[in-house]
Every structure is written in C-alpha cells, then in structure tokens.
Amino acid sequence: MVLKNLYLKQGLSTYQIAQKYNCWSTTISSHLKRYKIKIRNPKKALRPDRELLYDLYINKLLSPYKIAKQLDCSPSTIRNWIIEYNFYIRKKKLISISKKDLKRLYYDDRLSLNEIGKRFGYTASGLFGIFKKQGFILRTTSESSKYYSHRFNFNGSPTSRAYLIGFRIGDMHVRKNRHVIRVGFGTTKYDQVILFEELFNKFGHVYIGKKDKKGAWHPEVALNKSFTFLLPKHRKIPKWVFRSKKYFLSFLAGYSDAEANIGCYPRARFKIASYDYGILRDIGEGMKKYLKISPVFFLEKTNRKTHNQDALSVTINEMRALLKLLNILKPLLKHKNRLNCLNTTLENISDRLS
Numbered sequence: 001m002v003l004k005n006l007y008l009k010q011g012l013s014t015y016q017i018a019q020k021y022n023c024w025s026t027t028i029s030s031h032l033k034r035y036k037i038k039i040r041n042p043k044k045a046l047r048p049d050r051e052l053l054y055d056l057y058i059n060k061l062l063s064p065y066k067i068a069k070q071l072d073c074s075p076s077t078i079r080n081w082i083i084e085y086n087f088y089i090r091k092k093k094l095i096s097i098s099k100k101d102l103k104r105l106y107y108d109d110r111l112s113l114n115e116i117g118k119r120f121g122y123t124a125s126g127l128f129g130i131f132k133k134q135g136f137i138l139r140t141t142s143e144s145s146k147y148y149s150h151r152f153n154f155n156g157s158p159t160s161r162a163y164l165i166g167f168r169i170g171d172m173h174v175r176k177n178r179h180v181i182r183v184g185f186g187t188t189k190y191d192q193v194i195l196f197e198e199l200f201n202k203f204g205h206v207y208i209g210k211k212d213k214k215g216a217w218h219p220e221v222a223l224n225k226s227f228t229f230l231l232p233k234h235r236k237i238p239k240w241v242f243r244s245k246k247y248f249l250s251f252l253a254g255y256s257d258a259e260a261n262i263g264c265y266p267r268a269r270f271k272i273a274s275y276d277y278g279i280l281r282d283i284g285e286g287m288k289k290y291l292k293i294s295p296v297f298f299l300e301k302t303n304r305k306t307h308n309q310d311a312l313s314v315t316i317n318e319m320r321a322l323l324k325l326l327n328i329l330k331p332l333l334k335h336k337n338r339l340n341c342l343n344t345t346l347e348n349i350s351d352r353l354s
C-alpha cells in the first residue's frame with residue numbers, strides 16, 4: 001500500500017504526505033485510521049523556540065503559513081504560539097488577486113484553491129472566503145475530477161443517437177448524478193466491455209476495473225449533459241425513431257448488439273428474448289413495415305428471481321427472411337462477436353440455399 005510505504009517506511013509525516021498529494025493532513029490522518037495503520041508516535045505538542053519564531057515572524061516578516069512549512073506543522077499552530085508569546089500581530093495580508101484573474105485561474109485554468117494559494121502565497125481557506133464573498137460557485141466533486149475536462153459533447157448523427165438508445169435499453173443502466181450522466185452495466189462477456197469502451201471513450205474516461213466475485217465486469221463512464229437523451233428507459237421505441245426506416249434499423253442494431261442471439265442451433269436463427277414487451281412488439285411491427293418480415297413471438301419461462309413474468313421472444317428462422325435481415329444488419333452491428341456469429345450464420349444459409 002502506497003500510504004503505508006510513505007508513512008512507515010519512508011517516515012514522512014502526515015503533513016508531508018498531504019503536501020505530496022495536494023490535500024489536507026487531516027485527510028491523511030483519516031486514511032491512516034481507516035486502513036488501521038499504526039500511528040508512529042502520538043502527536044506531541046509543538047513548542048517552537050521563541051527566538052526562532054520571533055526572527056521568522058517579526059524580523060523576516062514570514063507569514064504563519066510559510067513558517068508552518070519550515071517547521072513542518074500547521075499554520076494554526078504557529079498562530080497560536082504567536083499569541084502565546086505575545087508578539088505584535090501584523091495586519092492580515094489581504095488577498096490582492098483581481099476578480100478576473102481568480103476566475104481565469106479557477107474556471108479556465110482549472111487550478112484548485114490550494115494551487116492558486118501556493119502560487120501567490122495565500123491559504124486555501126483565505127481564498128475560499130473571497131470566493132464566498134464574491135459569490136463564485138465552487139466546482140462540484142464531479143467537476144473537480146481530473147477527468148472532467150475530458151468529457152466531450154455528443155456530436156453524433158440522429159442515426160448514432162438511435163443506435164445508442166437501442167443499446168441503452170437493452171444493456172445499460174443510466175442515472176443522473178448532479179452535473180453528470182453516469183452510464184454503466186454488468187457483463188461476463190469481455191467483448192461487451194470492449195464495445196462499451198469503443199462507444200464512449202471519445203466522450204469521457206471509461207472505468208472498467210476488475211471482475212467481481214461472480215466473474216462480471218462493471219464498466220462505467222461519466223458523461224456530460226449532452227447525453228441526457230440516454231436517461232429515459234423507454235417502454236416503446238421513441239416515435240421519431242420508429243417513423244424513419246434508417247433510424248429504426250440503427251435502433252434495431254443497437255438493441256441487437258445488446259440482446260440478440262444469432263447462430264445455428266443447428267438451424268440458423270435470429271432471436272431476441274427480453275422483458276421489454278413494448279420494445280419487442282414495436283420491433284416486430286417495424287420489421288413488417290420496413291422489411292416485409294413477420295417474426296414469430298412466444299413467451300419463455302425463466303427462473304430469474306429478479307422478474308416475476310416470462311420473457312418475450314421475437315424469432316426469425318425462415319431462411320430467406322433471415323438472409324434479408326442479416327444482410328441489412330451486417331454493416332450496422334458493432335459487437336465483434338455478434339458480427340462473427342452473423343457471418344457464420346450467413347455462410348450456413350448460403351450453403352443451404354445453393
């Protein structure tokens with residue numbers, strides 16, 4: 001563990017570790033307690049030498065903040081001893097950074113209050129007071145993330161939007177968390193993880209992580225507000241999608257990448273089984289309307305404890321209808337394994353038709 005190494009092996013103080021990671025020493029102390037790392041020595045009261053403190057504060061005119069750095073303690077400790085020794089207390093150093101520069105440094109350059117303070121010799125708490133007084137809005141936790149500046153607006157076409165909505169309904173959970181849209185899902189199939197990363201890594205940092213105890217990955221990405229169109233969990237295909245053949249097929253490709261089963265068992269087949277009854281009925285209607293294909297519907301008994309109803313299946317296994325559908329979906333699917341299965345199924349149908 002990094003913290004254990006820094007604190008116990010390298011012998012750094014909580015203050016020094018905090019300086020290294022640009023945080024408060026109290027944060028480091030909290031983590032020491034959380035990870036049950038034994039405190040080296042219970043903290044003894046610091047009593048700086050009177051003459052040394054007089055020289056630093058009165059003669060050299062150093063601030064408590066700069067003296068604290070030299071003596072490896074907090075500024076409040078220095079201030080307390082200045083009062084204890086009855087030194088003349090200088091007038092508070094007023095922050096003289098202009099409002100315009102503060103805005104530029106904080107909002108445009110994305111520096112933290114701590115970083116701005118270090119640059120100009122002020123404390124973060126002093127700057128915080130100025131921000132409050134001026135009515136500046138502080139960044140949220142998500143906005144302070146190092147990945148925040150790497151979140152980009154959705155700039156795809158309505159076709160791409162339709163695909164993502166289809167994929168979202170089939171496979172993803174989406175929630176709004178203050179200023180970000182969090183998108184994620186769980187899967188035991190790594191191909192699905194790769195597809196998720198390919199779909200979203202140009203819009204934000206995709207976190208994948210390790211498998212859980214059941215062998216599943218749980219990738220997640222935090223996106224900006226341009227992805228609010230992914231928030232609704234539609235019970236039916238959106239009207240603007242269903243009215244266009246192009247958008248309908250793109251939606252079908254996204255939903256198929258998430259839910260479809262394509263293969264030979266031994267007969268060639270395209271099948272989607274899910275609990276999205278309204279979506280599957282609309283898919284059936286769209287196939288009839290745009291492709292002149294009539295899929296077969298049936299209910300499947302399932303043992304899943306999370307659902308108290310049967311899954312609805314839409315299936316196509318008539319060879320010519322299947323050949324037509326797969327050739328249309330081939331350039332639209334993005335899931336590598338789904339495409340491999342589609343190509344194998346097409347070869348099987350071609351062999352049977354020849």
